Amino acid sequence: MGLYSIRMRGAEGGPHEEGGRHISGAERIVNECELESVASSLIHRALHHSKGKSDFINIRIDAVSDNDITYVDCLDIEEHTTKSVESSHELAKEILQSVVSHKAVENSFIELEKLPDNMRGAILMDAQTGVRLDANHLRGVRVSHMDASGAENRSMNVHMREALVLATKVQSCPGIVGELCWSDDPDYTVGYVACNGIYHRIPNMKEIGNPIGGRVFFVDTNRPIREIVDYLEHTTVLVRW
Numbered sequence: 001m002g003l004y005s006i007r008m009r010g011a012e013g014g015p016h017e018e019g020g021r022h023i024s025g026a027e028r029i030v031n032e033c034e035l036e037s038v039a040s041s042l043i044h045r046a047l048h049h050s051k052g053k054s055d056f057i058n059i060r061i062d063a064v065s066d067n068d069i070t071y072v073d074c075l076d077i078e079e080h081t082t083k084s085v086e087s088s089h090e091l092a093k094e095i096l097q098s099v100v101s102h103k104a105v106e107n108s109f110i111e112l113e114k115l116p117d118n119m120r121g122a123i124l125m126d127a128q129t130g131v132r133l134d135a136n137h138l139r140g141v142r143v144s145h146m147d148a149s150g151a152e153n154r155s156m157n158v159h160m161r162e163a164l165v166l167a168t169k170v171q172s173c174p175g176i177v178g179e180l181c182w183s184d185d186p187d188y189t190v191g192y193v194a195c196n197g198i199y200h201r202i203p204n205m206k207e208i209g210n211p212i213g214g215r216v217f218f219v220d221t222n223r224p225i226r227e228i229v230d231y232l233e234h235t236t237v238l239v240r241w
């Protein structure tokens with residue numbers, strides 16, 4: 001049976017392209033027989049999100065050819081415990097320093113902490129110099145065309161499932177050595193660092209109620225940025241659990 005990519009984005013105050021505020025976005029790659037039920041669960045998410053109720057919902061469905069799919073193994077998960085935002089950030093910085101310069105680690109936190117509003121995508125940062133490489137600083141780079149394949153034999157919430165799939169695709173991109181993330185969902189304060197094949201799940205990455213989140217992808221390569229962005233935005237990746 002054929003596979004389909006299904007992507008949803010919802011906004012309040014009209015479509016995104018007409019200035020609407022982004023509420024929710026999600027995507028899956030599923031069998032034809034799952035399309036209808038997945039579409040209805042994506043609509044539910046756009047309508048019932050802690051950030052608000054979408055009055056614009058766009059759903060796009062495209063068939064995917066099996067030849068165009070890259071399969072990658074899921075990152076290993078390490079769960080950490082911390083007591084405060086400060087100790088979480090210290091831990092995240094320590095982990096990142098195995099792949100990223102001190103300067104780049106510091107700059108990534110500075111960039112995320114000064115965001116006036118949520119970006120749609122992620123910041124791309126040079127892992128040595130800490131300089132931003134993404135062309136559009138308001139939008140960043142938006143990773144798309146990914147999902148997990150096969151039965152999940154672990155129980156995890158939808159946040160973590162999506163973050164793990166995204167982080168696995170990002171780490172499978174040649175030239176990317178690490179990622180830092182915390183959510184823009186005001187109720188969800190767990191974040192993560194991904195590097196060296198491990199997804200480090202870290203609680204207390206921000207204060208509860210803070211509606212701003214973000215992601216930084218660290219690049220360490222001479223590979224053209226255009227090729228990295230093309231992989232992140234367009235290559236269809238299915239993560240094997």
Ligand code: AMP
Binds near residue numbers: 118141144184212214
């Ligand atoms: P979330 O974990 O969905 O709350 O997202 C946290 C932040 O990560 C968002 O505010 C965006 O800046 C960024 N982000 C969310 N989805 C993506 C994506 N598909 N690709 C790149 N960055 C993303």
